[in-house]
Amino acid sequence: MIRDITIGQYYPAESPIHKLDPRVKLFTTLIYIIALFCFKGVLGLVIITAALAAVIKLSKVPFSFMVKGLKAIVVLLLITAAFNLLLTPGDVTLWKWGVFQISDSGIKNAVVMVIRLIYLIVGTSLMTLTTTPNQLTDGLEKSLAPLAKINVPVHAIAMMMSIALRFIPILIEETDKIMKAQMARGADFENGNLIQKAKAMIPLLVPLFVSAFRRADDLAMAMEARCYNGGEGRTKMKPLKYNAQDRKAYLLVIVFLILVIAARIVLPFPM
């Protein structure tokens, strides 16, 4: 059940996308999100779809992995679609009941919004699927490095993020073990109404929190024992370095953004 969570999961493979510098991927994701929210018209959508499809193909990650991530947001998609569909006033009203109405722009908005959200999840999960958590935080730390000059604790943020990511699988495993231990004592996590189910969580959550705190404590102790004192003066065994591929990727991403904006100006229809 809890093992189905795929958001934030890494899929090991040998592909040009996997080999890219994490900073390139972070930047690409940012540009991709910008493009998603500023495209207008079918031409823009076609460009984004083609780019996304090409990157998915290159990444060698099975498409089913990305679709799995979508399952988690089905409810969100439905709610967004319903709100946009029923609450947007437009030129042509097809149906009306109280405050609810279905209009031409409502339909348009609903479709565009759902497409945006699906693309957003697929695109961002593509980044986490092709980048290990360590690379990701490395890239983040380096990209945000200029902010350290204005006293933003960049290294601490990156370290917290990598620890948090590292703990996800550990805590999932721990949850599994605690659930089993309590089920062996007759605990029932599946049946009953909402209140009973919420109450049944107590025997699971208390040991989980206790162990999470204990682990955090142990980790802090272990880090201190190895003289960890923040990022100052710390060197890396494999420092991030751009190569020709990364430069090409940057160029492509910028061309991509220009194309999407151009499409918006040239052919902003029919959306």
Add this chain to the structure above:
Amino acid sequence: MPIILDKINYCYSQGTAYQIQALKDINLKIDDGQFIGIIGHTGSGKSTLIQHLNGLIRATSGTIYFNGEDIYADDYNMKDLRSQVGLVFQYPEHQLFETTIFEDVCFGPKNQGLDKKTVELRAFEALHNVGFPDELYDQSPFDLSGGQKRRVAIAGVLAMKPQVLILDEPTAGLDPAGRDEILNLIAKMHKELGITVILVSHSMEDVAKYVERIIVMNSGEVMYDGTPKDVFHHYKELEAVGLAAPQVTYLMHELKEKGLDVDLDATTVEEARNSILAALR
């Protein structure tokens, strides 16, 4: 109430690239009142095996009969099975959650749907059986020492009055004194309560002294199944799979090689002493 395992197979992550066969064609019969030790090194499938016995893991193929009933039948009451086959996991930290020790032990019988009075009576009885001091009943279970926590965890399962008690590495992380205490306690419970006890361990030393039957697991298969004496005869094969016979076995074999006529079947220090004294006389 015997437990019969018929051709049990179990695969982790079946149908993916990470598929691992954890159990291969396990056939076992566990009789009433036996004291059994399951031995195997890490990853041999022993923990997976015991979780099948109370239905926490469902076998990929094969059948398990408890008291003559197929536990995978559609109308079988799993909750009932879990109260009859009590399983104590390795880390007591995974199950202690209540504010007081006494209430934590009440959790199991409460889930069985018993009335308050019976629940408390059972909790009291269970804590008494594990030799837990009365004056600590109202303390928080999180303040206890490792050995005491383990006692509370065992009491928590014992309070459901199981017919079969399974303990997964009950001595892991305890000091030698704590280890002996827990093992003696388990042996005492087996004798006094007349229940079937299954002890999972990776230490032959722990198990040899107490159990009447040893099941050796190796890479998902039952390698040996017999009395400690029978199993320790194969001490060379055991070594080959990363296990060791008790030190006494090695000593006796060495003495024999040196020409002293001792009994090679001795598995405990006591037996070895008697045998050596007899040989020297």
